Amino acid sequence: MSHACQYCKKEIRDRDELVTASKWLSIRPYHYRCYELAVQEIETIGNNEKPLNNLPNTIISVVMMIVAVYFLSTGALGSVGDLLGVLSLYPITMRLISYFRYERSLPAFMENKR
Numbered sequence: 720m721s722h723a724c725q726y727c728k729k730e731i732r733d734r735d736e737l738v739t740a741s742k743w744l745s746i747r748p749y750h751y752r753c754y755e756l757a758v759q760e761i762e763t764i765g766n767n768e769k770p771l772n773n774l775p776n777t778i779i780s781v782v783m784m785i786v787a788v789y790f791l792s793t794g795a796l797g798s799v800g801d802l803l804g805v806l807s808l809y810p811i812t813m814r815l816i817s818y819f820r821y822e823r824s825l826p827a828f829m830e831n832k833r
């Protein structure tokens with residue numbers, strides 16, 4: 720399965736050049752360079768897609784998942800805790816969708832791309 724960059728419409732060939740960006744429940748793939756260009760345009764039109772497949776987001780996702788497990792398994796704060804727990808599952812859910820939908824099907828690094 721191949722993925723086309725949302726910015727230049729060309730194929731993304733490996734994970735090294737892939738950036739997956741999310742806004743709410745949608746995830747869109749970009750080339751690394753195209754994402755930087757897209758972000759500059761996004762800033763001018765006030766959209767805010769956040770990159771998913773980087774280390775800081777992965778760490779945040781794991782921490783939020785631990786928070787979610789805590790609230791959902793302990794009953795802390797009652798129904799408010801349940802709500803916080805469900806909301807805390809959102810980052811890890813998006814991170815996993817990004818992985819299974821885009822990253823898993825691409826090689827980690829392909830030489831001589833250009």
Ligand SMILES: [Zn+2]
Pocket residue numbers: 724725726727728729749750753
């Ligand atoms: Zn591109």
